[in-house]
Structures are given as C-alpha cells and as structure tokens.
Amino acid sequence: QWAHLPSTERRETTELLEQIRVAGFTLKQVWEGFKASQAALPTVETTLGKAIDEVVEAKRAANRRETYLKELRRYLVLFAKGREKVPIGSLKLESLHDWFASRTEAPATKASSIGKLSALFDFCFRRGYVAANPCLRLEKVHVEVGIPKIFTADECRALMQAAEEIDPKFTAELALGLFAGLRPAEIERISWEVVMPERKLLTVDAAAAKKRHRRLVPLNETCLAWLGLRGEIPVRKNRRRRLETICERAGIEEWPHDVLRHTAASHLLVKHGARVASEILGHSETMLFRHYRELVSADEDAAYWSVLPRSGVATGHSPVRRTSK
Secondary structure, rough: OOOOHHHHHHHHHHHHHHHHOOOOHHHHHHHHHHHHHHOOOOOOOEEEHHHHHHHHHHHHHHHOHHHHHHHHHHHHHHOOOOOOOOEEOOOHHHHHHHHHOOOOOHHHHHHHHHHHHHHHHHHHHHHHOOOOOOOHHHHOOOOOOOOOOOOOHHHHHHHHHHHHOOOOOHHHHHHHOOOOOHHHHHOOOOOOOHEEEEEEEEEEOOOOOOOOOOOEOOOOOHHHHHOOOOOOOOOOOOOOHHHHHHHHHHOOOOOOOHHHHHHHHHHHHHOOOHHHHHHOOOHHHHHHHHOOOOOOHHHHHHHOOOOOOOOOOOOOOOOOOOOOO
16 A cells, blocks of 8 residues: 555655654554544534523523523623624634623622533533533632621611611511521512411521522511511512612612621621521521621620611511412
C-alpha cells in the first residue's frame, strides 16, 4: 500500500508521523483521541429556542414550582433573543463570556444567572444536544455575604401599629413574617386552615415549604396576639399598594430584602438558641449564622417581643377559621 501511494502523500504522512513523535504520542494514541472527541460531539441538533421550550417542560414535569419555571423561561428567552434559531451545540464558552460582558449584573445576580444557564446546558448535554456544559468552565462568582438588614423594635412597633390602625386585615401576614419567621413565599401558599392557635402551632406543608418538607412552626405569644385580630392569610387584593400605605404611616422608607424574616431570625436566636431557631426557620444552623442573624441586645430583644396590639386582643383568642372555597 505504501509503495502505491503518490510521493506527495508519502511525504505528508512521514512529516505528520514525525510531528506526532516529537509531541510524544503514537499514531494509535492520536487516532483514539480523535475517536473520543467525535463521540463527545452532539448527536442531535436542535435550536436554542426549541431547547428552552424543552427544558422548561422537563422541569415542569419534574414538579418544579411555577414561580421557578416563569423566572427560568424569562431569563433564558432574554439570553436567546435574536439567536433563537441558532443550534445550541454551536454556543461555546466564548458565547457566555460575550453575554455576561454585555451585562452589568451584580455578583449575586450573576451567580443566579449562571445557575439558570447551567440548567439549560445540563439538560441539553443529557439529550445529546451539546458536547459539554460550558458553564462549568466559567470563573466561579464569589458573593460577599453582608450583614442582614433588620427592623429595630421601634420600627416593628410602628409597622404593626400602623397596620392595626389603617389596615388590620394585613396584621396576620406581617405577624407571621415578623414574629414566626415564615418566608414570604410560604405565607403566599398557606391559609388559616393550617393555623392552630389552640395548640400554638402552624403547619407549613411540603407543598408550601421551600425545601418541600413539612414543618411545624411554634407560635409565640406575640405572634398569637396579632393573629387574634383575624387578618387575611395571605393578603391578595391590592397587596403592594396597601403595604406601601402602611409603611408610609409607620415612617418606614426602606424595605430590605426578607427584612421580616431576618428580624425574626435574629430575635428567635436570642430567645431559643441556634438549634431551635434553625428548626423554626426551616434551615441549618450554618445558614442561620451566615445569612439570617444580626446581633441584638437584651433590651432590644425584650422591646421586640413586647410589640402587641393596642386593642388588647388576648393571646389565647382563636382566630376565625376560614373555609377554602
């Protein structure tokens, strides 16, 4: 076979073999490496737009919440704008670098954005649409964990009394966040049916909990006193406008992220200690110390737990149960 090759092809073969030898490889190694790289190539071609539709539907079938699916689709559609028909297998690490270079995302936002894109590329890798997930090669984003913003005892009193005066139906939701430490999303998913004032307990079912695990939340006397006003759980009609009106009356100009839960966590830590506080809040002790607590004095803590309704509703009074329609 060698004798019948044209001289130009024999010369080219000899030169390539020498280059392979100098590089420290054998011809067999080069061939096996080539076959491995071919095996890693996408086996199915699909467009970026179609891949987005498929990953959202797959996540829905996996029982992910609609709020997550809505946000996932929103960001992926933004990422795909103008290149919906581009094969997703053609998007490499450089495409991601260009995308983030064109944006001004804060570190925490960028980390979340990478997570959304990674969910897309992981799905496409499993489907054979891409050879690898390029997000895995992005530089890790370091997010600084700052001191959580909490309300002072005076601000808590002003907030609750303003709600009691002008919108008492809002007091139950505020109390569950401020004195029981429920997440805003958890409050949105529960109703009076899960509140058991006679047992001083509230049940956060798996469907309502962030981690999909049922949780029993003890209701302290301060929280029970405010629940005695029979507010709405949750507030739905004109919620944002009503909360803004309450804050204006209370003189609260800023509403930091998760401020009610952060305030509750800081005081629950003083009242119960780390282990019990973390169980009430539904996360680990490590997360409690890292993200949710701010140091409060004993005097401040005492003032916080003494924030009670002016109407003098007894803490043992059972709110009227609401029947779901």
